[in-house]
Amino acid sequence: MTDNVDGAQALSTFSLDGDDLPFQAGETLLQAATRAGRYIPHLCWHPDFAAHGSCRICSVKVNGRVGAACSVFAAEGQVVESNTDEMNRQRKTLLQMLFVEGNHFCPSCEKSGNCLLQATAYQMGMEGPHFEEFYPSRPVDASHPDILLDLNRCILCELCVRASREVDGKNIFAIGGHGIDTHLLVNSASGQLGDTAMSLEDRAAHICPVGAILPKRRGFVIPIGQRRFDAKPVSQQVEGAPE
Incomplete structure (x- = not known):
């Protein structure tokens, strides 16, 4: 000052x-x-x-x-x-690596148009994955009556881990493994989301920036053109930005 x-x-x-x-x-x-x-x-x-x-x-x-x-x-x-061109090239490369490391097929994802990963890739001018895709074998956990957990789309941001621990007080999620084997864990004896106390009202159920955690029976309810990033690109949706 x-x-x-x-x-x-x-x-x-x-x-x-x-x-x-x-x-x-x-x-x-x-x-x-x-x-x-x-x-x-x-x-x-x-x-x-x-x-x-x-x-x-x-x-x-x-x-x-x-x-x-x-x-x-x-x-x-x-x-x-x-x-700058240099920093945006670096970001584009990181995004391409995220896309090939997981199984991200946007046209079939309920989060398309509301996905921060997708919107950021558009913002950075990403037109393709560039690198060879890994196609990892990751489970889809549909054991919970109200919530779908698709680990194919997880980007390991840990937002669900922090939300469950710091807001919901449940510690539903954790991160395990090392390197390419790092993955999201569900803290239950079975490793299934259905055997936890997670609720659709939890903050962790709605904070995922991609399509890894989704409510069931609500897929594709928002028409194309009305989704979050249909109206404005992510760069124009910053808090405090002029209209």
Whole structure:
């Protein structure tokens, strides 16, 4: 903070793609940018939870060094580069890797049009997977009477893990394995969602940014043209952005 000529305190600022943005003490670059209505692509970050930093889609250059905007704290005088050809190429590559690592076939997914992964891929100009697809063998858990769990679409953002633990107080989910074998776990003796206390009213049932956790008997109820990202691309849906 600095004092201006009238004696009032002025907010500290950092530069984002050439524009000065104000920030509050303790804010990360992504928090400050979002509050100012500026889009920095992200998947695993959610404003209601602490930064996770796993997807790296929000990576930016800070004074010439790459860091995750969700976890790097804003500081006076920082020079941050986000919407550049270099950073967008990196994001596009990461998105292509996410698409081939799982089984993402958007036309058959109920989340199409409301999926953050799909919307971010469109935003980054991704036209195909580029890499050879893995086609992993992942189960679809339909054991719960109200909720479908399709691990083919999971991107390991851990939002359901955090929501179940921090909001619902149930610890339904966890992450297990290492490297390419990392996967979402269901905390029940059988490993089935139907043997847990998860409810359709839980925050964890609705926070998934992709189509891994879906309510049953509600598929494709939103017509094409009325879905979240049909009206506006993800870059125009930042909180605080001008209409």
